[in-house]
Amino acid sequence: MSTSEPPRSRGRHTRARLLEQAVTLFAERGLGSVSVAEIAAAAGAHPNQITYYFGSKDALFVHAAFLMLLRDAERLEPIGHRQRTPKAFREALARTALALPAVPIAVQAMSITRHRPELQPLVRQNLGLLFRQAQRYLTAVLERHDWVIDRPADTEARTFWSAVLGARLISESGFAGRSSDIDLAGVLTVRARPAGE
Numbered sequence: 001m002s003t004s005e006p007p008r009s010r011g012r013h014t015r016a017r018l019l020e021q022a023v024t025l026f027a028e029r030g031l032g033s034v035s036v037a038e039i040a041a042a043a044g045a046h047p048n049q050i051t052y053y054f055g056s057k058d059a060l061f062v063h064a065a066f067l068m069l070l071r072d073a074e075r076l077e078p079i080g081h082r083q084r085t086p087k088a089f090r091e092a093l094a095r096t097a098l099a100l101p102a103v104p105i106a107v108q109a110m111s112i113t114r115h116r117p118e119l120q121p122l123v124r125q126n127l128g129l130l131f132r133q134a135q136r137y138l139t140a141v142l143e144r145h146d147w148v149i150d151r152p153a154d155t156e157a158r159t160f161w162s163a164v165l166g167a168r169l170i171s172e173s174g175f176a177g178r179s180s181d182i183d184l185a186g187v188l189t190v191r192a193r194p195a196g197e
Contacts, residue, residue: 015053017043022064027101031061031108058112062119065109066126068102073130076100077137086147086190094184097164107169131158142190150189163187 021042025034036057040047054060079096083089097103113120134157142149149156167182 011053014043014045014049018045018050018053018060019063019067022060023068026061026064026105027068030105031057058116059119059122062109062112062122062126065102065105066123066130069100069106070126070130070133072100072102073133080137080141081144086145086192087185089141089145089147090185090188090190093160093188097160098167098182098184103164103168104172107165107172110165111169127161130161134158134161138190146193147190148193149191156189160184160187 018039022034022039025039025042036047036050039057039060040050050057050060054063076093076096079092080089083092110123113123131154135153138149138157139153141147142153151159163182163184167184
């Protein structure tokens with residue numbers, strides 16, 4: 001009697017290993033310096049399995065970039081939870097978000113879709129996940145501290161992450177400047193609830 005793993009389960013594990021190794025290698029060396037063969041070898045898989053599970057190296061890169069970004073975004077949460085005032089919360093989130101290692105990788109992944117429109121749905125899906133994750137987090141912070149915002153939470157979350165990604169795109173495009181030149185904290189409208197409200 002065989003105790004081997006069922007094919008569907010084995011396929012899920014292979015896909016997960018490929019994605020995790022891609023995350024590691026792309027984070028270390030970037031898209032252009034990593035080959036499909038290297039990713040496959042690191043995952044104990046065959047190069048054609050990348051095509052089978054992801055379609056292309058570019059698609060795998062988009063998957064990996066957004067997995068990194070979603071994980072980095074979760075790491076922002078404790079930083080925000082430790083802040084005691086809306087101003088400190090806005091500043092801590094802005095400062096930390098701009099420095100996340102996954103942000104420039106996600107910007108690169110999004111830029112690929114200009115020439116690979118078939119990957120646009122993948123980016124839309126992952127941006128939707130990022131925005132929903134940020135909205136849930138923001139809603140929890142507002143309730144915990146009894147803070148308020150000036151617009152709906154989904155708009156606040158989308159505006160913040162759009163500003164983060166846009167700021168990095170401008171920076172990656174070679175515009176001279178520093179993170180302090182951008183008032184990312186000012187994009188957030190988090191404030192204390194007015195007395196009597």
